[in-house]
Amino acid sequence: MFRSGAGRVQISQEQIAARIQALGQEIKRDYEGQEPHLVCVLNGAFIFMADLVRAIDLPLTLDFLAVSSYGNAEKTSGEVELIKDLRLPIAGRQVLIVEDIVDTGITLNYLLRLLEARQPASLRVAALLSKPSRRQIEVPIHYLGFEIEDAFVYGYGLDRAQRDRNLPFITSQA
Ligand code: 5GP
Secondary structure (H helix, E strand, O other), X not given: OOOOOOOOOEEOHHHHHHHXXXXXXXXXXXXXXXXXXXXXXXXXOHHHHHHHHHOOOOOOEEEEEEEOOOOOOOOOOOOOOXXXXXXXXXXXXXXXXXXXXXXXXXXXXXXXXXXXXXXXXEEEEEEEEEOHXXXXXXXXXXXXXXXXXOOOOEEOOEOEOOEOOOXXXXXXXX
């Protein structure tokens, strides 16, 4: 897995693209003959979602939900709030949650409980980034882009005080 060293994270556009192609192929293999339903967790996962769905060569459907983020703070408050719910039902569907980053695991744990209660046929998680050293709740990640060390990262959909989501790479440098 990806480790940059020296307390910094720098993942290039090319590294992200290559990893997402590999994830797309893995997902295609696992869901062959099925029609997965991808659920994008807004806002941070919107670019990852857009690239990931185009890397999955299968018929699929998708939807979006939004949860409260850290606001402009860099640490979690520990409370998650559903800001925007899904538009489509997921009962009986092969649901794949698409998250930008799993940090403490609190957000993903909340989402897994929320969606599991709606009785999907299966429920899995694709996350672009994971910071395992920060985990407070163990959560499953079936498809992971990069494991990173504990640094605040931004770019490629992830914000720094709402800015820098449009950077084509991921960085932790000021
Ligand atoms: P968790 O609930 O796992 O602690 O945090 C998940 C959410 O926190 C992510 O979906 C993301 O919105 C935000 N987050 C966690 N770490 C980072 C980070 O390093 N950079 C940014 N921009 N957001 C983060």
